[in-house]
Amino acid sequence: EKKSLARLLGEPDPACRTREGDAHPFDRAALERLASVLNRDEAEKLRLPLTLIVSGDSEDSAYLTDELGAKALRAIEKFDRAFPFRxxxxxxxxxxxxxxxxxHGGALQLAFA
Structure with missing residues (x-):
């Protein structure tokens, strides 16, 4: 289950459910860092957790396909021109x-493809 950043910020104990039904908690400070680089509309659109995909095609890299998530990560991490979304x-x-x-306190997860 993915939830919007805005919804998670409104929860006293921000969490979503995994496919197995377990709680996937989020660190509030990590959510607030994401919110600090997005506007209200973007916070409604951003669904968490973001998934970084590790593929067997490329052993030494992972990729994020969520453009809004990439924008937020680039801003928080101050990547400047490094790691563009293309x-x-x-x-x-x-x-x-x-x-x-x-x-990033639960806001990011790895998935192996």
Whole structure:
């Protein structure tokens, strides 16, 4: 289950459910960081958690296909011109993807394709 950033910010204990039915909690500070770089409409549109896809095609990279999520991550992480969103994805080194998942309090997850 994915929820909008705006909805999660309105919950006392922000969380969604995994496919298995378990709680997937979000760190409020991580949600507030995302909200700080988006306008209200964007916060309604952004669905969390964002999924970084690790593909067998490319062993050392992961990619994000959510353009709004990529915009928010680029702003928070101050990527400047690094890791542009093009051709429907933002590609990242695998090590950076793992670090981002660790630091963003449930707002990002890895999926293996």
């Amino acid at each position: 051709d429907g994805r933002m590609a990242l080194p695998h090590s950076l993807a793992v670090d981002l998942v660790r630091r």
